[in-house]
Amino acid sequence: MSLQRWLLSAVVGCALLCRPTYGQLVAERRRCAFRVSPWNLRQYRHAGAVNGSVQLCSHTQYCVGYFLLVNDQPEVDVQACNVAENPVQNAICEASSLRLKRLIKCVCNEDMCNRNVTRRPQPSQPPPTDSHTVEKVTISTIFIPGFVLFAFIMLIAVKWRHRFKECDKKTPTMLCSCRTAPTHPINGADVELQQAVGRGHFATVWRGEYKGSVVAVKVFPAGHKHKFSSEREVYELPLMEHPGIARFLGAGKSRDGGQWLMVLELASCGSLQHFLCTKRGSWIESMKLSQSLSQGLAFLHSDLHRRGLHKPAVAHRDLSSSNVLVRADGMCTLSDFGCSTILRSCSGLPGWRRPTGSTEDPRQVGSLRYMSPEILEGSVDLRSGRCLVQADVYSLGLLLWEIWMRCSDLFQDSMVPEHCLPYETELGSSVTLDQLLVHVSQMSKRPSIPKHWEWETQELVTDCWDHDPDARLTAQCVVSRLHALQTTCTL
Incomplete structure (x- = not known):
């Protein structure tokens, strides 16, 4: 009890000494x-x-x-x-x-x-300041209120310490709010496969029918259940609905029980790679692709708390033009989350985490030609999710280049080039890790950008694929830059 009395006396005494400053701590919101x-x-x-x-x-x-x-x-x-x-x-x-x-x-x-905004040059030198005044302000505005706050917290901690101990004994360990049980089970008998439309490393995508609707059905062999589970876990995160994310309809086993099925909304234009191979776009159409793609990635990277639910940030880790889909309205949606990492920051899971049981080399995850220099070098610390998010932005820069290289308005005085994947012109259609290590990592080279492009367009792409991960933009900043670019650029 003596400790409590001492702390209470300290709080009251200091509050009286610094009453004008303490009032600032509870100032009205801005x-x-x-x-x-x-x-x-x-x-x-x-x-x-x-x-x-x-x-x-x-x-x-x-x-x-x-x-x-x-x-x-x-x-x-x-x-x-x-x-x-x-x-x-x-x-x-x-x-x-x-x-x-x-x-x-x-x-x-x-x-x-x-x-209102004031546009005036910054003063070349700061105005002279009396050192005694600075010292007084520092003591009154920082030290004393800080001591009051610390003493108050200590008083509360001493008073309630025994109650916290009792709660620890009675309260079960809470699961992270972003852990959820599967909420979209499907019956394999309700799914009809009609035509294979794409094949990947781990699954085959079919055009099919589910409960009277035309859908895309992703079929995983039994041996790739871990990839199926990883992708379903991302789709079933709370608050995961967004126009830039492929709409998830459900998942379950096939009729014979030998395969795993994932049902998604069908993107009628197929992958972005297929779309760019077959179609050139105007500036407006290309911006629609670019903006929806960037918005989808910014949402994926966001950490949301809403209505008591939590969507943690997610790093895609396999962002390529074959893993981005194009809907009939010309908007991009992200898909293929089998390699993704959920960046949790929840109770019991301090910091950001890699997938459970994952031991793979970072260079074995994702499409080789879209990998950032630090991923190619194998120097990524998977215990830090920041590097995975930065690697996604590098891939985003390549995708923006890929889209704009098929924009007819950016080549008004010349022929629009045929669609090429990143580094296909420089290194060919089949690239190796050693080739990319030399070209991308050691020589710091990137796909060629036409010199006649607007300066802002060039800068946006290069700021995404900067060699220094910390110098790259965030996906949300790319969204803002694209909005400003759309507003200010006239073609």
């Missing part, structure tokens, strides 16, 4: 101007509650603004609470140029400060 294009609504609407043109921030004390420069005048693209916690001391929204030079960004820390 209010920001809110105006977001429909394309960016998904990203920013979860940053806080919206009331008309005002957003009340849930996770940050900073407002953000993105402005497109049209005739050198800023036009609003995004005004909202900042989705990232980037500490700034600016009371006004002062512009900073992004690498896409027609887009500027500002972040500020006052209510409604992002209503």
